[in-house]
Amino acid sequence: xxxxxxxxxxxxxxxxxxxxxxxxxxxxxxxxxxxxxxxxxxxxxxxxxxxxxxxxxxxxxxxxxxxxxxxxxxxxxxxxxxxxxxxxxxxxxxxxxxxxxxxxxxxxxxxxxxxxxxxxxxxxxxxxxxxxxxxxxxxxxxxxxxxxxxxxxxxxxxxxxxxxxxxxxxxxxxxxxxxxxxxxxxxxxxxxxxxxxxxxxxxxxxxxxxxxxxxxxxxxxxxxxxxxxxxxxxxxxxxxxxxxxxxxxxxxxxxxxxxxxxxxxxxxxxxx
Numbered sequence: 001x002x003x004x005x006x007x008x009x010x011x012x013x014x015x016x017x018x019x020x021x022x023x024x025x026x027x028x029x030x031x032x033x034x035x036x037x038x039x040x041x042x043x044x045x046x047x048x049x050x051x052x053x054x055x056x057x058x059x060x061x062x063x064x065x066x067x068x069x070x071x072x073x074x075x076x077x078x079x080x081x082x083x084x085x086x087x088x089x090x091x092x093x094x095x096x097x098x099x100x101x102x103x104x105x106x107x108x109x110x111x112x113x114x115x116x117x118x119x120x121x122x123x124x125x126x127x128x129x130x131x132x133x134x135x136x137x138x139x140x141x142x143x144x145x146x147x148x149x150x151x152x153x154x155x156x157x158x159x160x161x162x163x164x165x166x167x168x169x170x171x172x173x174x175x176x177x178x179x180x181x182x183x184x185x186x187x188x189x190x191x192x193x194x195x196x197x198x199x200x201x202x203x204x205x206x207x208x209x210x211x212x213x214x215x216x217x218x219x220x221x222x223x224x225x226x227x228x229x230x231x232x233x234x235x236x237x238x239x240x241x242x243x244x245x246x247x248x249x250x251x252x253x254x255x256x257x258x259x260x261x262x263x264x265x266x267x268x269x270x271x272x
Contacts, residue, residue, distance in 0.1 A: 025092070025165050025169040044082060097143065129197055141225065176244070185230070232246040
């Protein structure tokens, strides 16, 4: 099996699903979201097949190296979008999530989904558990970002009393707020477990990790963003709007922090 060709096919299906959702909103066509969901499901299957082929071909889990790890992250984002598409009126959140998944998969394709051949000190089942938990945490933040961005757009539409395509296509504000809150809580829980597993491993095998390690800084920064976004819900006023704004800004901060840490890293390494 040519895993590279399957990855390109996956990327094309993600792009097609995103395009169908966009056209559906523009034309108020209620048939296209179902087709877009089916295409997304096909993309996820193809993506899973590609990653399985990667493991069989290279005898290495796609959790190390920028390209493979980004590919896994894209798969989790897409799976989250598909899950939301099956929950009533939450499917349109894919209007943001599917393009994000496509963009991440495209970056992985450009970088190259290739084996790293790195000898990692932190490996085995605990390594897999740690990385998967962290990926789920980051995916939760991405879902919160998507819901938050759509909340802010919908809020602006309602405030200006414009009831066009966005109003008809986007889920209600309370639905978007519920998605964002649930994603933040779940994402923070997964990331906390990931950090605890990493800490426990280093303590168990007496291999302390420097606080300045880019991966440690990245994890702590993301955890603080989760905490800030959840804390934004406290107090009066419009807590849901504040939380949505905090999720969007926090996602941007984490993304910029990741880019800075990657550029500052002397040598390549895992995504986490």
